Amino acid sequence: NAGVMQNPRHLVRRRGQEARLRCSPMKGHSHVYWYRQLPEEGLKFMVYLQKENIIDESGMPKERFSAEFPKEGPSILRIQQVVRGDSAAYFCASSPVQGRYGYTFGSGTRLTVV
Amino acid sequence: AQSVTQPDIHITVSEGASLELRCNYSYGATPYLFWYVQSPGQGLQLLLKYFSGDTLVQGIKGFEAEFKRSQSSFNLRKPSVHWSDAAEYFCAEDPSGNTGKLIFGQGTTLQVKP
Numbered sequence: 001n002a003g004v005m006q007n008p009r010h011l012v013r014r015r016g017q018e019a020r021l022r023c024s025p026m027k028g029h030s031h032v033y034w035y036r037q038l039p040e041e042g043l044k045f046m047v048y049l050q051k052e053n054i055i056d057e058s059g060m061p062k063e064r065f066s067a068e069f070p071k072e073g074p075s076i077l078r079i080q081q082v083v084r085g086d087s088a089a090y091f092c093a094s095s096p097v098q099g100r101y102g103y104t105f106g107s108g109t110r111l112t113v114v
Numbered sequence: 115a116q117s118v119t120q121p122d123i124h125i126t127v128s129e130g131a132s133l134e135l136r137c138n139y140s141y142g143a144t145p146y147l148f149w150y151v152q153s154p155g156q157g158l159q160l161l162l163k164y165f166s167g168d169t170l171v172q173g174i175k176g177f178e179a180e181f182k183r184s185q186s187s188f189n190l191r192k193p194s195v196h197w198s199d200a201a202e203y204f205c206a207e208d209p210s211g212n213t214g215k216l217i218f219g220q221g222t223t224l225q226v227k228p
Contacts, residue, residue: 006157033214043158043204043218056215091157095214102148103214107157 004029004094004106005074012112013082021077021109025094032075033103034067037089049075082113116140118207120219127195128227135190135222137205146208147188148216149179153201161203164188175199200226 005024013019025032034046048056049069060067064082069075079086089110093103119138127133139145146165150158162173169181179190188205205219 004157031214033216035216042220043206043216045215045217048214056213059215093158093214102160102163103216104160105150105158110155 004092004104006090006092006106006109008109009107010110010112012114014114015083016081019079019082019086019111021079021090021092021111022074023077023092023094023106024074025092026096026104029094029096029104031095031097032069033093033095034075034077035091035093035105037091037108039088043091046077079111082111084113087111087113116207116209116217118205118217118219120203120205120222122222123220124223124225126225126227129197130194133190133192133195133199133224135203135205135224137188137190137219138186139188139205139207139209140186147179147181148206148208149173149177149188149190150204150206151175151201152204152221158204161190195224195226197226197228200224 007022032049035043037043045059047060047067052071064080066078089108091105091108093105095103117140121136148163149161151161152158161177162171164171164181171179177192181188202221202223204221206216208216
């Protein structure tokens with residue numbers, strides 16, 4: 001039973017390019033959460049999605065960032081026109097139902113903007 | 115504001131010694147509490163979680179944590195540390211119990227001396 005799969009593990013983008021980060025939840029998990037780990041700031045919640053629905057995006061920056069979790073395929077975190085400040089580790093977590101069973105995290109995507 | 119505090123940024127212990135990592139949460143009559151461990155360049159691994167019931171929780175790798183409502187604490191302990199335990203440890207809370215919106219502490223880096 002594979003865990004939460006994130007790819008790519010490392011992503012380098014030039015300023016102004018787009019970054020697409022993918023997350024496949026654990027089998028049987030229908031809830032996906034994205035977190036960002038910025039240097040010196042710790043892990044911060046970004047967005048919570050279920051299939052085809054955004055449940056809570058209160059942690060998402062207002063511009064350039066979007067997330068989706070389509071009916072088929074992985075969840076995608078998309079960052080348009082990346083800037084140096086977007087350089088961070090982005091983690092995805094999943095759970096079978098909301099809350100009680102805990103959250104399984106992937107190994108993360110480390111985005112570097114040059 | 116809701117917060118999770120890990121007072122110790124860095125701790126060094128000798129191999130074989132006991133360990134206690136402190137965590138204080140600030141919100142929630144019935145908090146969901148977690149401890150995660152992160153090795154360098156890796157994702158987060160769940161050590162243990164507390165939702166309700168017995169206040170002493172057993173986790174993986176010989177770790178345990180005790181929930182103390184009166185002190186708003188959820189300290190992580192291990193009786194005998196191994197060199198492989200060197201990593202960063204994060205305490206987290208889901209204040210509403212079922213949102214997936216974890217609030218993480220700043221982390222404690224554990225160094226193990228031979």
